[in-house]
Amino acid sequence: MEREILKTVGKVVLKEAISDKTKPSAIISKCMLGFQCRYDGKNKPLPSHLLEWLEERFYLIPFCPEEVALPTPRPPARFIGDQIVDIYGVDKTEQFQAGAKATLQLAREKGVDYFIGKEKSPSCGIKKTSAYLNGQECKCDGMGLTAKLLKENGIVLISEWDIGKIEIFKSELEEGKES
Ligand code: SF4
Numbered sequence: 001m002e003r004e005i006l007k008t009v010g011k012v013v014l015k016e017a018i019s020d021k022t023k024p025s026a027i028i029s030k031c032m033l034g035f036q037c038r039y040d041g042k043n044k045p046l047p048s049h050l051l052e053w054l055e056e057r058f059y060l061i062p063f064c065p066e067e068v069a070l071p072t073p074r075p076p077a078r079f080i081g082d083q084i085v086d087i088y089g090v091d092k093t094e095q096f097q098a099g100a101k102a103t104l105q106l107a108r109e110k111g112v113d114y115f116i117g118k119e120k121s122p123s124c125g126i127k128k129t130s131a132y133l134n135g136q137e138c139k140c141d142g143m144g145l146t147a148k149l150l151k152e153n154g155i156v157l158i159s160e161w162d163i164g165k166i167e168i169f170k171s172e173l174e175e176g177k178e179s
Contacts, residue, residue, distance in 0.1 A: 065099030
């Protein structure tokens with residue numbers, strides 16, 4: 001499976017190299033393409049059939065907002081109200097904001113219209129994000145900082161949970177373009 005995924009990642013990178021402009025561009029959470037950029041130094045690769053589904057439709061640009069101003073590995077962080085705080089109680093909001101702004105800048109430079117995000121992340125989550133609520137950790141409804149900033153600037157968001165679901169995908173794109 002791992003080898004299959006890496007093969008697919010290779011194809012994605014190759015497509016970037018040849019600048020396939022026949023498809024719309026999409027920034028995608030880098031950890032979903034097999035890059036080890038998560039807080040624990042690991043990845044969360046998509047199954048190869050979902051990667052192929054994406055590759056058929058998009059020119060993919062892998063990016064990790066949290067690596068802009070934070071090291072890998074790094075302590076996990078969660079929303080507490082509007083702040084993002086790591087497990088040691090250190091406020092990392094500024095670093096997360098730097099990642100969000102860098103992603104938006106990349107989107108503008110590359111003329112990107114879509115963002116495909118990893119769920120439950122305080123940066124990339126689209127339907128769910130990580131938070132402390134009432135003193136307890138939860139995966140709550142809500143958007144990560146990067147996803148929110150991109151949406152506010154007209155980028156259409158696609159949740160990892162909707163990859164491969166063509167009907168939902170179409171309706172989300174229409175909805176995104178209208179808003
Ligand atoms: S910030 Fe986004 S791309 Fe980076 S590890 Fe977290 S979910 Fe993946």
